[in-house]
Amino acid sequence: MFNTVLAYLKRPTTIVGIITAIMFQLIFSLVWMSGYSKVNDNVGKFHIAFVNQDTEWEQEKTDSIAKSLPFTIVSMGTPQEARDALEKREIQMSVTIPKNFTKEMKNGNAVLQYAINESNPAMVKSMMESVVQKLTEGINRAAATQGTSIALENLHVSKDQAEQMAPRLVQPISSKVDSLHPVENLSMQMAPLMLILASYVGSMIMCLNIQISAMSLIGAMGKWKQFGARCIINAGSSFVISAVGTIFIFLLGDQIAGSFISVWLFLSLMIFAFLSLNQIALLLFGTQGMLVNMTLFSLQLLTSGAMVPRQLFSGFFEGISNWLPATYGVEGLMDLLFGGVDISQDVWYLLIASGLALLAGVFVVALKNVIALKKKKSVAQVA
Structure with a gap:
């Protein structure tokens, strides 16, 4: 058994898994403990x-x-x-x-x-x-x-x-x-948090696996084709993923204010925004970009307003929440599931977040292409 354990520990993937779990503890502890520290003072x-x-x-x-x-x-x-x-x-x-x-x-x-x-x-x-x-x-x-x-x-x-x-x-x-807009059922009250959690974690894991697929396709196709394929997969998958979540919300929930189509389309947009955001760090740093995505996940789960109202956080964390898509996802989901004002503003913010994330992805791909071309020229000159 000792040799078996040792064999596992010699594999880089095992060490990476342990380090990832440690980083989750570290990131969540730092972000959440500092984020919640001033909540009682801000009532x-x-x-x-x-x-x-x-x-x-x-x-x-x-x-x-x-x-x-x-x-x-x-x-x-x-x-x-x-x-x-x-x-x-x-x-x-x-x-x-x-x-x-x-x-x-x-x-x-x-x-x-x-x-x-x-x-x-x-x-x-x-x-x-x-x-x-x-x-x-x-x-x-x-x-x-x-x-x-x-x-x-x-x-x-x-x-x-x-x-x-x-x-x-x-x-x-x-x-x-x-x-x-009374909410009688606790399960419905927690639905926005559940959807944010499931959507963001699912997006992180999906983007990681697509990044691994992209690494296996290096040399087979250009970076721009790979990036275009990612965006198409993200867009198509967001509709399928959100359909599953919406179906179960309507099957298991009650007192849902919005229509099936409106919840489905809004959830699709939110998931696409998450996918577009998560792929930036992976495009830039490879699989190590998951550390950045873990930090973003921790921040968004904390400041989105799904658990604690955003205004109770310090100015720093409340300010960050204005730039993260989960904030507008929670606002829109509450209005759609429980009732409230028109969600057009939240839709616009999610569209802007998706657009900015895609532009950032384009910039990263262009930058990597420039670096690759310079590297090729330097190799050719040496040869």
């Missing part, structure tokens, strides 16, 4: 919108409650304005104080209206739901104080006495949460 980047439709409700009370929350509080004029911002994921929750809120409070019928967009990473929903109770209690106390003070004044109690007695009296206020 202030979450935005909650307040819409006050009650003229009798004092804005100062809302401001004092807002100061107790670790989020950025913004004021909006109408519930529709807040809803539009929710759809675009510009805010994470809206709180509406409806008309006649103070009057209804006297009868115990006051209702605080919340809205949360569930077409987001699961973390957003869980965090905002935990905020609802705390926020309701805070506004409930403030509203009860104001409403009781008014009631006591109407009973001919002096204003000073009313203000002293009001905090001791509590009048309950209920809350109503309106969920935009």
Whole structure:
């Protein structure tokens, strides 16, 4: 057995496999530990919108409650304005104080209206739901104080006495949460992450195997023909690969907002962008380019917004995410699977990413051709 183990260890491919596994540990540890280190400190980047439709409700009370929350509080004029911002994921929750809120409070019928967009990473929903109770209690106390003070004044109690007695009296206020694009099934909530993970890893492995095939064809055909063949294979394969993923999403999932064709075509474009990106490092460095692709994979899985909202990362990682195709893949998939805004912007970004990746590939092939020609000339001169 010892000789068998030794024989394996003498093979370069065995050593490369071990080193690759070590590099995965190293790259993911460096990227993820540094990327997630500031997430808790950045919850202030979450935005909650307040819409006050009650003229009798004092804005100062809302401001004092807002100061107790670790989020950025913004004021909006109408519930529709807040809803539009929710759809675009510009805010994470809206709180509406409806008309006649103070009057209804006297009868115990006051209702605080919340809205949360569930077409987001699961973390957003869980965090905002935990905020609802705390926020309701805070506004409930403030509203009860104001409403009781008014009631006591109407009973001919002096204003000073009313203000002293009001905090001791509590009048309950209920809350109503309106969920935009509700996602009931956890498996569906995780679908964008699964599709990003499967698509990118599959693209990496496919590009690696195509690179190995290309190495075996050196001399049989020119670099430009090989590059053209790669692009054609990538384009054709992206439609086939995405069809399989889309079929199973529709078979096993539920509550899918988009049509089969729209999900299939968008996933095809995303996979083609991944394939075009992954082949650059392999064209440049050969199979060693997998180290670059592993780093890109780690970065995109971290910053895409599939697990943690992008705004919670530091400026460095959030900035990087704007240049990586997985970011727009996640945004588009959430809108298609759960519901949301038009995906045309995400489609354009993926097209741009694919185009830039193809141009980079053309540049690498042209550069290698120039180097090869110079090498041939130098050999000919020596001869």
